[in-house]
Amino acid sequence: MAQSVTFNQITLITDGCSNQGISPEEAARQALNQAITTNVIGITEQEILGEHGRIEVEKIALAGGGLYQIVPIEQVAKTVQMVTRQAMNRTIQQAVHTQLMEIMGKGDLNEIVPKKRLEVAKMVDQMAEYSHLNVLLLIDTSASMLNKMKKLEEAIFDFQLSLQSRTGKSNLSIVTFPGRNDVISIRVPWTDEIEQIRNVLYKMKPGGNTPTGTAIQASIAHFDRLKNKSLGVLDEYMV
Amino acid sequence: MNTWSKSVLFPIHPGTIIKGKWNRKEYVVKRIIGSGENGTVYLVALFERLYALKVSLVTFDLSYEINSINRLNKALGSILGFSVLDVDDVVIQGEVYTFYVMPYQVGITIEQHLYGKGQKDYTELFKQVIKLIDFIHNEAYVYGDLKPEHILIDTSTNQLSLIDFGGVTIKGEGIRQFTELFDRGSWKAGNRKANPHYDLFSIAMIFVQIGIGRNKLLKIFNQTRSLNEVYDIIPKIPSLQLLTPIFKKILQGKLLDSKEVINEIDNQIASNNKSKETTSYHWIDWLFNSSILLFLSLFIYFIYH
Ligand SMILES: Nc1ncnc2c1ncn2[C@@H]1O[C@H](COP(=O)(O)OP(=O)(O)OP(=O)(O)O)[C@@H](O)[C@H]1O
Numbered sequence: 001m002a003q004s005v006t007f008n009q010i011t012l013i014t015d016g017c018s019n020q021g022i023s024p025e026e027a028a029r030q031a032l033n034q035a036i037t038t039n040v041i042g043i044t045e046q047e048i049l050g051e052h053g054r055i056e057v058e059k060i061a062l063a064g065g066g067l068y069q070i071v072p073i074e075q076v077a078k079t080v081q082m083v084t085r086q087a088m089n090r091t092i093q094q095a096v097h098t099q100l101m102e103i104m105g106k107g108d109l110n111e112i113v114p115k116k117r118l119e120v121a122k123m124v125d126q127m128a129e130y131s132h133l134n135v136l137l138l139i140d141t142s143a144s145m146l147n148k149m150k151k152l153e154e155a156i157f158d159f160q161l162s163l164q165s166r167t168g169k170s171n172l173s174i175v176t177f178p179g180r181n182d183v184i185s186i187r188v189p190w191t192d193e194i195e196q197i198r199n200v201l202y203k204m205k206p207g208g209n210t211p212t213g214t215a216i217q218a219s220i221a222h223f224d225r226l227k228n229k230s231l232g233v234l235d236e237y238m239v
Numbered sequence: 240m241n242t243w244s245k246s247v248l249f250p251i252h253p254g255t256i257i258k259g260k261w262n263r264k265e266y267v268v269k270r271i272i273g274s275g276e277n278g279t280v281y282l283v284a285l286f287e288r289l290y291a292l293k294v295s296l297v298t299f300d301l302s303y304e305i306n307s308i309n310r311l312n313k314a315l316g317s318i319l320g321f322s323v324l325d326v327d328d329v330v331i332q333g334e335v336y337t338f339y340v341m342p343y344q345v346g347i348t349i350e351q352h353l354y355g356k357g358q359k360d361y362t363e364l365f366k367q368v369i370k371l372i373d374f375i376h377n378e379a380y381v382y383g384d385l386k387p388e389h390i391l392i393d394t395s396t397n398q399l400s401l402i403d404f405g406g407v408t409i410k411g412e413g414i415r416q417f418t419e420l421f422d423r424g425s426w427k428a429g430n431r432k433a434n435p436h437y438d439l440f441s442i443a444m445i446f447v448q449i450g451i452g453r454n455k456l457l458k459i460f461n462q463t464r465s466l467n468e469v470y471d472i473i474p475k476i477p478s479l480q481l482l483t484p485i486f487k488k489i490l491q492g493k494l495l496d497s498k499e500v501i502n503e504i505d506n507q508i509a510s511n512n513k514s515k516e517t518t519s520y521h522w523i524d525w526l527f528n529s530s531i532l533l534f535l536s537l538f539i540y541f542i543y544h
Contacts, residue, residue: 074461078419085415089299110298110335114261114326118309121302129412161424165413165431 005131007088008036010219011080012060014140014212015043015148017053021183021214024056028064031220037091038064038216039083043073043148060212065091073148077155081162084135088128096120133170134190134226135163136219141176141206153201160194174200175222177215178208184218190226249279249294250331257283257292257338259327266292266340277301277405282343290324294338300405303415305339307407314378320400344400346391350449361478364392365446366504371399372438373497379410381433385441386418387449408433420460421445428466429492436495443489450479466490481507
């Protein structure tokens with residue numbers, strides 16, 4: 001059963017507020033309607049992201065059915081993998097809650113005997129480990145990200161390691177915004193050859209505005225390409 | 240929602256009574272022992288006996304930990320010397336918290352224990368830790384989140400014990416919880432698939448950290464993350480000298496199995512003792528030879544005079 005479950009996630013990494021295009025909250029809601037969860041990792045600089053940024057990060061994750069974390073750039077690496085796994089667990093737990101509601105009329109895990117709860121937790125964990133995962137990393141490369149590219153590259157590498165180490169199959173695509181011509185720029189198309197991905201942000205010159213909402217919308221569309229793609233080919237990306 | 244914020248403060252203080260909602264046991268809180276990413280651990284008493292009780296708001300992570308302990312306990316029994324004694328919920332000020340109760344492990348961390356000690360103690364303890372982990376590997380598990388704070392030693396019995404089983408992983412699956420400084424992946428020395436080498440890497444790094452000091456290792460980690468820099472430093476630390484070749488082989492991924500490591504340690508100790516013996520033998524040899532020479536020369540001296 002576990003193998004047949006598929007998770008779709010957008011993980012947005014950003015350091016500020018959107019200042020262009022549609023509302024990111026609205027876009028995250030649209031993603032959730034398409035069964036894509038949106039997580040947000042907010043990067044603080046010297047402990048500040050600003051109240052406005054913090055609220056936006058929270059709102060996007062809430063609307064997107066995902067999780068958020070606000071961390072300094074040094075912690076982004078560890079955070080990406082934690083958020084991804086916890087978001088999967090949460091999605092499964094939500095499904096379990098719904099099932100529990102149907103079966104027992106109680107949706108709250110706290111209402112069942114701890115012993116049974118442990119069984120549920122074991123099942124949830126195994127599903128997350130063995131399930132199929134499609135993650136789109138959506139990285140803000142607006143002007144303010146200029147001095148964070150090296151750490152981000154490390155974070156991507158770290159995330160690759162964790163995806164490769166899961167038992168279940170993973171597909172990854174890496175997208176930055178704003179793009180040069182388009183709102184997003186596809187750095188790595190969908191691939192399951194995760195170990196092959198290298199130097200994604202190499203020579204990237206951050207710049208431009210932060211059209212977060214529009215970028216999320218474009219990411220939803222990018223998920224469509226997964227459906228009609230035989231994966232494993234990175235040719236179009238390898239240079 | 241942000242489900243895992245660090246250092247959550249619970250309204251639990253010395254004297255608080257934690258009464259299980261399901262099992263109805265009443266634990267009296269003595270003091271806080273420690274707190275980490277997944278919860279807070281308290282020293283508690285039940286019928287005059289002391290236990291450790293871990294509370295968390297994130298039921299799920301706690302459940303993973305409890306399941307790990309139960310599975311290991313089933314497989315290892317008394318070797319592990321650790322089990323979950325009670326799992327329950329407590330309602331405090333309207334909020335539901337999950338907790339579990341485990342034996343209170345007496346002891347200090349191996350880092351505190353090794354402070355000021357020499358090569359012999361380092362080597363012996365390293366071997367003991369590997370042996371302990373080997374039991375877990377034998378049962379097709381990997382411990383995962385090894386760090387100095389998770390390995391305790393009871394100095395009156397020299398008994399080692401592990402605490403915090405939140406990182407325990409079935410061989411072949413992905414490690415769920417780790418600490419970057421001791422994580423093979425973060426050092427770019429491999430992936431995070433659970434295999435015995437994952438733990439060996441952490442243990443080697445733990446001993447390197449204790450030997451060279453946390454700040455020095457952190458500096459390398461934060462600046463260059465280069466294992467070569469680690470290899471340069473360790474031979475210069477007297478307490479690590481005997482183990483240096485083994486550390487290197489582990490960190491380079493050339494030693495992959497705990498039993499092989501134990502063999503290597505034994506060989507290293509044996510050859511070290513031998514070289515000591517041979518130097519002392521040489522010395523006796525030399526004394527013996529020189530006494531013969533002295534004797535001969537005296538003899539000759541007497542004959543010719
Ligand atoms: N059974 C025990 N006996 C004695 N002390 C314990 C026990 N369990 C935990 N502790 C103490 O409490 C501290 C925190 O516990 P633990 O490591 O389980 O928490 P955690 O939330 O998983 O932390 P971490 O962030 O280290 O993973 C430990 O470092 C240790 O000092």
